[in-house]
Amino acid sequence: MLTHSPALSALQFLALCSVLAGGLPAVHAGTVTAYTALEEDEIKEYVAAAKKDMPDVDVKVLRLSTGDLGARILAEASNPQHDVIWGWALTNTLDPRITALLEPYTAKGSDKLAAKDKAADGKWFTTTGYMAAFCVNTEVLKAKNLPMPQSWKDLTNPVYKGEVVMPNPVSSGTGYLQIAALLQSKGTDEGWKFLKALDGNVAQYIKSGSRPCKAARAGEFAIGTSLAFAAMQSVEEGFPLKMVIPTDGAGYELEASGLMAASKNKADAKRFLDWTLSPSAAALYTKYKEIVTIPGAPQSKAAKAAGLPVDLSKTLYPMDFAKSAKDRDTILSTWQKTIGR
Structure with a gap:
């Protein structure tokens, strides 16, 4: 019979039990809850790609229309239920009541964004619009x-x-x-x-x-x-x-993302935000978006066929x-x- 030695932490003890039972130690797994106003079809493809790149992170998504999402976030302000705001109208994100709920985070890849596409205080950045x-x-x-x-x-x-x-x-x-x-x-x-x-x-x-x-x-x-x-x-x-x-x-409108200060899983929430600026994410954006702020994103075939100007400025x-x-x-x-x- 294996007993819990005081010299072992609870996690070490459980891992040892797993090994002795012929199994493997539990792999790190986290859950990130994202609130978004992105369209359902694009969410599905983005989440599938994120899962492929980060198999140890479970991304749960609540999708509401822009105005309804704002009401939800403000209603939960005293006890936020999500880790990140993802792809939500910048106009709404700039509401002082919303920015007060966000924590500065310099996401990996955000250094390539133009100054207008990210907050000076690091509380939000935009990838699409x-x-x-x-x-x-x-x-x-x-x-x-x-x-x-x-x-x-x-x-x-x-x-x-x-x-x-x-x-x-x-x-x-x-x-x-x-x-x-x-x-x-x-x-x-x-x-x-x-x-x-x-x-x-x-x-x-x-x-x-x-x-x-x-x-x-x-x-x-x-x-x-x-x-x-x-x-x-x-x-x-x-x-x-x-x-x-x-x-x-x-x-036009830009879609902003940011880290909730109240997030209980900030490590994985930051990884997810980093992912939204990754090459694999950027490759998907032009399939669904007419505006992509990440430099180098090519215009989609659909945009060309419909006559969208290459230079939107x-x-x-x-x-x-x-x-x-x-x-x-x-x-x-x-x-x-x-x-x-």
Whole structure:
């Protein structure tokens, strides 16, 4: 009979028991819980790749839409249930209530990112992003004899009444970036006048950023204001759809990741954050993202086929993310009072 010697630690004793029983010592295994707003199909592939690179780490993921995730994180602020924020809108991450929950960490590979793509205090970094685009069903346009829209201004044309669907900015990060960009580019007063005029043609505000594109490609509506990736994917899958980058300002959002100060598994949480900047992760991003901040990431075939410009710097509206974050509550409150339905 083997007894526990005081000279052995509990872990050493259990390992010795395993060896004597003909087994092997337990291999290190950790669990990382990530909260994210990434799309479900990309999460599945990213997690599978992370598991291959880090077989000893079990990555558990809670996926919610951008706005819902923020509410969840704040509701749990006194007792966070996750280790990392992963791929969440930078605008939301910059909320002081959120940054207060994060711990500085210089992830491996973050030194290659541009200064604008990481926090000066090390609390967040961005690897990917998404931009506004119109998903236009060419068959619906032809059947209804409608012109091809080229700009946000075009969407206020009365001929499109009831033919436009947009994401709801309260729940959708894509929806909020579209509105924030229009308000920043036109100024507050003119911006709200424009949004009210645009609302006259909007049939629905949908909870998800990608669903307006899916509704348009299915022929339910002529135009879905969405994100470029949803348009690229739809074109690649053969839908009668054209991606239009609005000529009067394509707003965009970056997706940030960071370490929770309350994490109970920081070693593996840091390993996971390092992985999100790794070559194997970067190789997957262009499959799902129109914006990748990691240098050297090639443009995908889908992006080329849909006509996404190689140099996005001349296409994207220069978003002020700090302003987007600061004004978010006020903008959403005003939107709900004056437009929301």
